[in-house]
Amino acid sequence: MQSTARAFKQNAHEALHDPNLQDSLAKLKVGFSERRRQAAERLPEFEALRDRARDIKNHTLENLDFYLEEFERKVLALGGHVHWAPTAEDARRIIADLCKSVGARTIAKSKSMVSEEIGLNDHLEALGIAPIETDLGEYIIQLRHEPPSHIIAPAVHLTKDQVADTFLEHHRELGFTRRLTERNDLVAEARQVLRQKFLDADVGLNGANFLVAETGSSMLVTNEGNADLSNTLPRMQIVLASIEKVIPTLEDAAVLLRVLARSATGQESSAYTTLNTGPKRAGDLDGPEQYHVVILDNGRSSVLGTRMQDMLRCIRCGACMNHCPVYGAIGGHAYGWVYPGPIGAVLTPQLIGVEEAGNLPNASTFCGHCESVCPVRIPLPRLMRHWREREFERHLTPRAARQGLALWSFVARRPKLYRRLSGFANKLLALFGRAEGRYRSLPLASGWTRFRDFPAPQPGGTFHAQWARQHSRVRP
Amino acid sequence: MSARAQILDGIRRSLHRGELGGAARQAAEQRLAAPPRGPSVARAQLPQPEKVALFCQWAEANNATVARVAAAEVPGEITGYLARNNLPAQAAMAPSPQLDGYDWASQKMLSLRRGRAEATDQVSITGAFAGIAETGTLVLTSGPDHPVSLNLLPDTHVVVLREADIVAGYEETWQRLRARYGKDVLPRTVNTITGPSRTGDIEQTIELGAHGPRRMHIVVVRE
Numbered sequence: 198m199q200s201t202a203r204a205f206k207q208n209a210h211e212a213l214h215d216p217n218l219q220d221s222l223a224k225l226k227v228g229f230s231e232r233r234r235q236a237a238e239r240l241p242e243f244e245a246l247r248d249r250a251r252d253i254k255n256h257t258l259e260n261l262d263f264y265l266e267e268f269e270r271k272v273l274a275l276g277g278h279v280h281w282a283p284t285a286e287d288a289r290r291i292i293a294d295l296c297k298s299v300g301a302r303t304i305a306k307s308k309s310m311v312s313e314e315i316g317l318n319d320h321l322e323a324l325g326i327a328p329i330e331t332d333l334g335e336y337i338i339q340l341r342h343e344p345p346s347h348i349i350a351p352a353v354h355l356t357k358d359q360v361a362d363t364f365l366e367h368h369r370e371l372g373f374t375r376r377l378t379e380r381n382d383l384v385a386e387a388r389q390v391l392r393q394k395f396l397d398a399d400v401g402l403n404g405a406n407f408l409v410a411e412t413g414s415s416m417l418v419t420n421e422g423n424a425d426l427s428n429t430l431p432r433m434q435i436v437l438a439s440i441e442k443v444i445p446t447l448e449d450a451a452v453l454l455r456v457l458a459r460s461a462t463g464q465e466s467s468a469y470t471t472l473n474t475g476p477k478r479a480g481d482l483d484g485p486e487q488y489h490v491v492i493l494d495n496g497r498s499s500v501l502g503t504r505m506q507d508m509l510r511c512i513r514c515g516a517c518m519n520h521c522p523v524y525g526a527i528g529g530h531a532y533g534w535v536y537p538g539p540i541g542a543v544l545t546p547q548l549i550g551v552e553e554a555g556n557l558p559n560a561s562t563f564c565g566h567c568e569s570v571c572p573v574r575i576p577l578p579r580l581m582r583h584w585r586e587r588e589f590e591r592h593l594t595p596r597a598a599r600q601g602l603a604l605w606s607f608v609a610r611r612p613k614l615y616r617r618l619s620g621f622a623n624k625l626l627a628l629f630g631r632a633e634g635r636y637r638s639l640p641l642a643s644g645w646t647r648f649r650d651f652p653a654p655q656p657g658g659t660f661h662a663q664w665a666r667q668h669s670r671v672r673p
Numbered sequence: 674m675s676a677r678a679q680i681l682d683g684i685r686r687s688l689h690r691g692e693l694g695g696a697a698r699q700a701a702e703q704r705l706a707a708p709p710r711g712p713s714v715a716r717a718q719l720p721q722p723e724k725v726a727l728f729c730q731w732a733e734a735n736n737a738t739v740a741r742v743a744a745a746e747v748p749g750e751i752t753g754y755l756a757r758n759n760l761p762a763q764a765a766m767a768p769s770p771q772l773d774g775y776d777w778a779s780q781k782m783l784s785l786r787r788g789r790a791e792a793t794d795q796v797s798i799t800g801a802f803a804g805i806a807e808t809g810t811l812v813l814t815s816g817p818d819h820p821v822s823l824n825l826l827p828d829t830h831v832v833v834l835r836e837a838d839i840v841a842g843y844e845e846t847w848q849r850l851r852a853r854y855g856k857d858v859l860p861r862t863v864n865t866i867t868g869p870s871r872t873g874d875i876e877q878t879i880e881l882g883a884h885g886p887r888r889m890h891i892v893v894v895r896e
Binding site for chain 2: 221224225228229240241242245246249253256259260261262263264265266267271280281282283287331332333334337350351352353355356357360380381383384385387388391392395396410411412414420421422423425426428429430440445446447448449450451452454455462465466467468469470471472473474475476477478480481482483484492494498499500501502503
């Protein structure tokens with residue numbers, strides 16, 4: 198997928214002035230976030246499970262090569278196939294070749310963020326193979342030629358009315374000529390249209406929430422049942438998963454499942470959690486004849502052993518974006534690539550380069566809400582700070598910001614000068630009046646005050662001056 | 674270098690080591706051989722009768738309907754359920770010995786076809802490998818006696834679950850799977866299903882019946 202992360206500021210500006218988007222985003226706080234809070238409160242063990250989930254992922258990452266090989270061994274033993282893809286291009290080629298090997302014309306896809314990451318749909322379409330997204334949200338945005346705006350709710354940026362217009366436009370030729378107004382009617386119409394696609398598809402392609410090394414199973418968590426139809430009806434199943442999706446055992450899956458559903462949607466359990474292991478067995482009356490797992494690296498292995506390794510614990514629940522004030526204000530598209538929100542701000546510079554995506558880790562107030570809800574306790578603000586440091590080191594920060602920081606650091610390393618200057622600035626600011634406790638505009642600081650107020654200095658002098666007074670009072 | 678070696682060597686290089694060996698390898702092998710459990714969820718650690726009640730409570734909270742009957746009443750309950758919901762007295766049923774044990778001949782109006790689901794089937798009847806009390810979740814295992822399509826294609830899925838097959842959580846389910854299929858071996862598909870199909874993809878509002886069954890009726894059978 199082509200990135201527009203460089204244009205983040207323009208994207209964000211447009212998002213803030215999009216009334217439909219703002220209506221949709223307003224529902225995030227009362228939707229996912231509130232439901233997550235209630236689900237966490239209902240389960241006394243939730244925090245202990247989060248600790249355990251973090252430990253499981255850390256253990257797996259330390260032994261990643263071992264568990265991947267074990268996973269492969271089990272898949273092969275049951276007649277499945279494992280394909281290794283170092284790059285996105287490798288994965289696209291492998292999947293296209295598999296589709297061609299069975300003469301596939303259509304493939305039923307269930308939502309996979311990794312397939313977005315590798316730009317799979319465009320590649321298949323160019324080869325004359327039609328990938329049909331079957332998750333309702335993905336289906337809607339595929340019709341609209343849009344990328345997903347959220348990792349678990351890809352069409353969360355759209356209102357019901359926009360969906361109704363999209364369906365009318367695209368389903369008219371199939372005989373659905375009435376514009377629908379109710380959500381359940383929209384769901385029913387999509388169900389009817391997509392049912393035939395499942396029955397006709399030659400290949401089912403899905404991602405994986407987890408790959409279980411113990412049993413060689415791919416594990417998939419959904420609510421709609423689309424993934425299960427796509428991996429049961431067509432004659433070939435392809436699972437596309439990145440290397441960090443492997444976990445050791447079913448017991449580990451039990452822990453991760455408990456935190457995943459609650460963190461994502463606030464459900465006690467998603468409707469469908471499925472383990473697929475190899476192709477259909479002798480005597481089975483349905484299921485695919487071929488089972489293929491494509492394991493993608495795409496730069497992830499280079500993150501291991503670095504301070505950034507924590508990002509690979511992510512189980513893609515979306516809680517960080519559901520609770521992020523920046524995501525909540527601008528939605529997912531403004532981030533400009535596949536993964537939005539705080540985890541996107543950390544992953545995207547890794548996957549497509551800090552030169553391209555340096556804006557994203559800067560789009561944070563460091564309020565820390567994302568880290569506080571992350572089921573595997575990824576220190577997202579620390580990881581974003583890391584990217585800011587890399588960006589600064591590589592002279593990618595704008596000149597004005599660099600010069601400002603250089604000036605500040607010169608002064609900050611000279612305490613006497615710092616105190617004299619800050620005391621002077623304090624008095625100077627007082628001249629502009631501090632009746633309201635903040636300034637709407639200030640000379641030389643319009644870059645700041647154009648978008649927000651500047652706080653007025655508190656009475657009683659600078660922090661240093663107040664500290665000195667306190668100190669002398671406590672210990673004279 | 675093969676793509677496989679490229680990825681695995683890349684991982685090892687980043688982790689500053691060669692192939693996993695020594696104590697670390699033993700620990701990982703041990704973990705696979707005897708998987709350690711995570712924190713136990715207290716709410717489902719109950720005597721069997723309360724476990725069954727908890728299962729029913731959560732299944733209903735997740736929009737399934739539940740009927741608790743004796744074995745002799747199973748076919749009658751299903752016929753009654755279909756009639757009450759204005760559904761056809763006609764179903765695709767899993768060819769399972771467990772289900773064949775019920776007295777279907779008593780239901781003169783009920784027409785059953787054993788096998789996988791076809792696109793036109795409106796109702797399916799299957800057994801269940803287990804039920805998970807913690808969340809009201811059904812565990813369905815594929816095999817010649819249980820085609821997966823029955824769990825997915827029809828609008829209405831009727832599941833017959835024995836009280837004795839209701840367990841506390843996932844961990845007890847894995848234990849049962851290992852006892853039945855062998856360690857490290859799973860059937861092609863294990864579906865764990867909690868209520869009917871649903872989606873929240875339009876305005877974060879839950880609607881039932883996205884792609885899988887719109888209705889799920891669980892018949893819990895007393896021993």
